Amino acid sequence: MAKNVVDDFACSANWDFGPIRSSLSSWVPPSQGIHKINVDCASSEHDNFSSVGMVIRDCNGQVVAALCKPLQASYSAELTEVIALKQGVLLAQELQLPRVIFESDSLAAIQAINDRAMGNNFGHLIQGFL
Structure with missing residues (x-):
């Protein structure tokens, strides 16, 4: 089994992902008394699974x-991004x-929540936000 992992690593170490992009923005802490x-999310049609992740930080950037x-x-x-939210x-x-704000890289998911888009495919999930 270990040989497969080592072979997989060796193979992936040679992949060319193209030029490294610099981040145009950086994380901005929330105001005092607010958590961000x-x-x-990630989805894989090949492996037939999705996953979500989140991190909550305080106004000092400390992970809560x-x-x-x-x-x-x-x-x-x-849909996976809405589930993450x-x-x-x-x-x-x-x-x-008591007070939180969200950041997501899915403009469509954020707009659907802000617009209270109950008629779309994930309207039943959005109801939980309101």
């Missing part, structure tokens, strides 16, 4: 909590955080 929840969670199936990137809400509620 950054969420992201982090969570990653595999899902039971493969979902679209947009929902999990962030649940984690914030469990930690009894």
